[in-house]
Amino acid sequence: LQPALMAAQVRNAAPAPLTALLLLTGIHIFLSNQKWRMVDAVLRTPADAVPSCGASFGITSVGVALGQVLPIQLGVVAGRTIGTRFFGRAFSRGTLGSMFEQGFDAVVMLLLAVASCITLLLHGGPVTWLVASSAMLASALLATAPVLTFVRHAGASVTAGGLLGRRLSEATNRLFRAGLLEPPLARKLTALSIVRFAIQVFMVAEVCAAIAIHIPVWRLAASIPLVILACLVIVTPGGIGI
Secondary structure, eight states: OOHHHHHHHHHTOOHHHHHHHHHHHHHHHHHHHHHHHHHHHHHOOTTSOOOOHHHHHHHHHHHHHHTTTSBHHHHHHHHHHHHHTTTSOIIIIIIIHHHHHHHHHHHHHHHHHHHHHHHHHTTOOHHHHHHHHHHHHHHHHHTHHHHHHHHHHHHHHOOOSHHHHHHHHHHHHHHHHHTTTOHHHHHHHHHHHHHHHHHHHHHHHHHHHHTTOOOOHHHHHHHHHHHHHHHHHSOOBTTTTO
């Protein structure tokens, strides 16, 4: 860590990439907020207050800011849990709703990490990564309905496994009854997670451009899923050191 060098890079950063980074960050937060609103629309009851688009965007933004000091995987959840206290049922809507929608981000990153590993093992380049990642993401979108149908049947047929098996079955069935595991919703959440990944790639590219670091965009795209998965596993404030 070289604070003087870092300060010099920030002072000398090109303004155009920084402006683009700011706009991309806003879009990235907006898409996360839209995912949460879609889940919240399913979770809330008629007695619950509905946050406006501005209010939910503000709550999500606070969560993103908290993610700079808290472990990344907890920041947004904590921010939304605190913010939803003003609208009712903070735990189910803020905590569980956020964890559910962020689960789709994790699935997308896992699939892209597989594509990155394939590219690494084959000593491939941009075409290899693009083909592998496109195949993984297309498979995820096409397999949504069959996978959820299998999960529904598996959850309904669990009779063994003792207490843990019964609890898993009950939890799965509750998710289906709530409407959270309906294929249309799952596909929309997956698609938005894919778009959010693309925005993340452009954000990192703008950071590189701002401080004159030249790395091919496809290499950034191939490395980001591995970094994010590491942040999900290793708990450090703001993901520092990852």
